[in-house]
Amino acid sequence: MSTAVLTVDLGAIVSNWRDLDARTDCETAACVKADGYGLGVVEVARALAGAGARHFFVAVAEEGVLLRKALGPAPRISVFSGHMAGDTELIRGAGLVPVLNSVDQMLRHVESLPGHSFGIQLDTGMNRLGMEGAEWAAVRDIALPQNPTLVMSHLACADAPDHEMNARQLARFHEMTDGLDVPRSLSATGGILLGPEYHFDLTRPGIGLYGGIPFVDARPVVRLDVPVIQVRDVSPGETVGYANTWTARSPSRIATISAGYADGVIRAMGAKATLHAGSSSVPVVGRISMDLIGVDVTGLATEPDSLQLIGRHQSIDTVAGFADTLGYEILTSLGARYRREYTR
Numbered sequence: 001m002s003t004a005v006l007t008v009d010l011g012a013i014v015s016n017w018r019d020l021d022a023r024t025d026c027e028t029a030a031c032v033k034a035d036g037y038g039l040g041v042v043e044v045a046r047a048l049a050g051a052g053a054r055h056f057f058v059a060v061a062e063e064g065v066l067l068r069k070a071l072g073p074a075p076r077i078s079v080f081s082g083h084m085a086g087d088t089e090l091i092r093g094a095g096l097v098p099v100l101n102s103v104d105q106m107l108r109h110v111e112s113l114p115g116h117s118f119g120i121q122l123d124t125g126m127n128r129l130g131m132e133g134a135e136w137a138a139v140r141d142i143a144l145p146q147n148p149t150l151v152m153s154h155l156a157c158a159d160a161p162d163h164e165m166n167a168r169q170l171a172r173f174h175e176m177t178d179g180l181d182v183p184r185s186l187s188a189t190g191g192i193l194l195g196p197e198y199h200f201d202l203t204r205p206g207i208g209l210y211g212g213i214p215f216v217d218a219r220p221v222v223r224l225d226v227p228v229i230q231v232r233d234v235s236p237g238e239t240v241g242y243a244n245t246w247t248a249r250s251p252s253r254i255a256t257i258s259a260g261y262a263d264g265v266i267r268a269m270g271a272k273a274t275l276h277a278g279s280s281s282v283p284v285v286g287r288i289s290m291d292l293i294g295v296d297v298t299g300l301a302t303e304p305d306s307l308q309l310i311g312r313h314q315s316i317d318t319v320a321g322f323a324d325t326l327g328y329e330i331l332t333s334l335g336a337r338y339r340r341e342y343t344r
C-alpha cells in the first residue's frame with residue numbers, strides 16, 4: 001500500500017459534539033463547511049445526524065446541495081454565504097436556508113423565493129459578513145413579519161477568552177436583537193467555552209467537533225499514517241532532498257515516505273516537523289517535496305513500515321505549529337490522495 005491512510009474517528013466526532021452540547025442548555029448545530037473540515041462531509045454529517053444533530057451549517061449553496069443528498073429531507077441546512085446571485089434554484093431545490101447578509105440578499109430572496117425560509121446574519125464588529133446596524137434597521141420591518149428561522153452573528157476573538165472584543169460583540173448583539181421573537185445564535189466552538197451568556201438559542205461548533213483548539217478537552221479525531229517507500233544509509237557530508245538543505249553530520253538512516261505538500265503536508269513545516277514511529281519522535285530532514293519527505297530514522301531500533309504525522313503523539317494543533325498555522329488549515333489541506341478510513 002503506497003498511499004497514506006487518513007483515519008477519521010467518527011465516534012470521536014460524535015463524542016465531541018455531545019460534549020459541547022452538554023455544556024449548554026440550548027440546541028447544538030454542526031458546522032460542516034469545506035467538506036466537513038476536510039474529513040468528508042457525507043460521513044461526518046451522517047454520523048452527527050445519527051447522534052441527534054438536526055441543524056447543519058455550510059459555507060456555500062453547492063455544499064448544501066451535496067449535504068441534502070447525504071442527509072435526506074429532515075435536517076435544516078443553513079448557508080452562511082446567504083442568497084447569492086445564481087443560487088436561487090439550488091436553494092429551492094435542496095430546501096436550503098440562506099443566512100441573508102445584506103439588503104440586496106434580502107430583496108433577492110423575498111422576490112425570487114417568497115415564503116421560503118431564511119436566516120439573518122448581523123455584523124457585530126468582525127466586518128466580514130452580515131448586516132450592519134443601519135442596514136438592519138432599514139429591513140427589519142420587512143424581514144420580521146416573514147418569520148426568519150434564525151438571527152446570528154459571529155465572534156472574531158472567541159478563542160481568546162480575555163479579549164475585550166468578546167464582551168463588545170456580545171453587547172452589540174444584544175442591542176441589535178433583544179426583544180425579537182426569533183431564535184438567536186452567536187457562538188461557534190470558542191463562544192461555547194466563553195460561558196452561558198454567549199449561548200443564546202443555538203450554537204454552531206466546527207473545529208471542536210474535529211478535535212481542534214480552543215476545545216482542549218476534545219477527543220482526537222484524525223490519524224495520518226504515511227508508508228515508508230525506501231530507507232537508505234547516508235554518510236557524513238551527504239545531503240538529502242532539493243537544494244541540499246540538510247547535510248548528514250554522522251552516519252544516518254534516512255526513510256523516504258509517501259506524502260508531500262500535494263497531500264497537505266505544508267511545505268513551510270520544513271525542518272521543524274517531526275513524525276512518530278510508535279512513541280519515538282523522528283525529524284523531517286531536507287525540504288518537503290510534492291509527494292515525498294525525508295525522515296531521519298537513525299535512532300530507531302527497527303525499520304518502520306510507516307510513520308505517523310498526526311495521531312495520539314501529535315495533535316493537529318502540534319502539526320499546525322510546525323508551519324505557524326492553525327489546526328483549521330491543517331485539516332482542510334489534507335489531500336484527496338489519501339485512502340480514507342472511518343472508524344466508529
Ligand SMILES: *Cc1c(COP(=O)(O)O)cnc(C)c1O
Binds near residue numbers: 033
Ligand atoms: C466556520 C464558522 C463556524 C464554526 O467555527 P469554529 O471555530 O470552527 O467552531 C461558525 N459560524 C460561522 C459564521 C463560521 O464561519
